Amino acid sequence: MNLPIDYLRTFVSLAETKGFTRTGIQLNRSQSAVSMQIKRLEEEIGKKLFERIGKSVKLTPEGNILIKYAMRIIKEHDDAVRALSKPDLEGFIRFGSPEHYTTGVLPKLLARFASAYPDVLVEMRCENSDKIKEAVDRGEIDIGICTQISDGGQIISHDPVVWVAAPEFIMQKHKTLPIAVFEEDCIFRSWAIEALEKSGIRYRIAYVSRSISGLLDAVKAGIAVAPIILSNVPAELKTVDLEHGLPVLPVSNIVLHKTKKKTSEIIECFSEHIIRFFGEKI
Template sequence: MNLQIDYLRTFTALADAKNFTKTGKQVNLSQSAVSMQIKRLENEVGKKLFDRVGKTVRLTAEGSILIKYAQRILKEHDEAVAALSKPNLEGSIRFGSPEHYTSGMLPKLLANFSNSYPEVTIEMRCENSDVIKAAVDVGELDVGICTQISEGGQVIAHDPVVWAANPEFVLQKHKTLALATFEEDCIFRSWALEGLEKAGIEYKIVYVSRSISGLLDSVKAGFAIAPIIGSNVPPDLKILGIEDGLPILPVSNVVLHKSKTNPSEIIDCFSKHLIKAFREKTGS
């Protein structure tokens, strides 16, 4: 019996996503290629690993046994590869991002990258997306993450904008909605106000901040609800939707921009880390 690493990686991804299409996006394979790899793995072990339930799949009893070993095998494999692939990059990266992400997933990502490439220094800059894009265009930044600004960049993930609220919040139809938002130049604010106006919901902006932490604090206190990206909603808050009487907000595009004036192996490596982290976080 020969358990190929690629097949095991696809197997664990499908066990997590429970859907062939989503799995294909995660492992960069077509739906048919995912099906083929799973079929070959089932032939190799001589057992059925998944049962189909509508458009989803679930592990069989044999699949549940294999998943534990597959996860351990992949962990050991990846650690071995990392240990043998000694970091040889050195230099610096000038990186920019809106605060939506600098207060969320980026700190852990930057820490992991620094651990893997200790000789690379990352200079972080936090600005609005339009400022980040302009800085990348003129070579002041090497890499930038922007929201919605996709011209010349690569869309690497999709992150829905949602209504975040205190768990005890209940929308009252005849009461003006208290709203916390970013400043006027934020597209999330524009989307929120347009959505509320189209839905005929009266609102009052009671808190304005340039900081995501400020918005979250106001929401946690029950002072207001706020439109923020889904990946920034902490577990102690709830997400409101159409079933609560609120309009559905657009999905935000996360766009990667790289400087064309300063291409380097460091920038390419860092960009790959960004893409992988964002896609894993948002399920894109």
């Protein structure tokens, strides 16, 4: 039995997106190419890995067994490639990100990069997406990841924005909904307010924070519900949606911006690391 690494990447992506079209977009492949790779992987294993449910899919019992090994194989493969390809990089890189990604995603991303390239110092800057993009354009930072707010850059992943609430939250139709939001220049705040107003839901801003940790603290205390990206939802909280009476929020496109004022092996290497990491959605 042979398990090609490209097939395993496609398998993991499909397990996460639950759709052939979304997987194709994520991996920059056609829907037919995704379908063919999954078919060949299933033929190689001799087991069905997915159950088709309309336009969506879910893992079979055999698929659930494979997913843990596939993610481990991909990680070990990529770690080996990084260790053998450019082990002698040294220097520093200036990196920027909104606070949304610094809570769950970036600590793992930076730790893995530091493990592979211990002689590269990453200088971190945390601001809103528009300020990060402007800083990249001015050459003040080398690489930035942002929520898509304009044209340009490279879309590297997608993260739904969801309403998060305390476990005991119940939507009460005739009461004003308390919400916790970021400061006024945050796109998630704009999306949330626009969705509530379009749905005719009365709301009040009960809590304003500059940080994701502040919003989550307000939600945990039962003060409000908040719009955040799905990857930042902690296990002790729940997401609420149309079934609970709240409107669907947009999907956030995560965009990579690189400075045009200079290029270097470190910038390219770190860019590849970010793209690969967000593709894995660890």
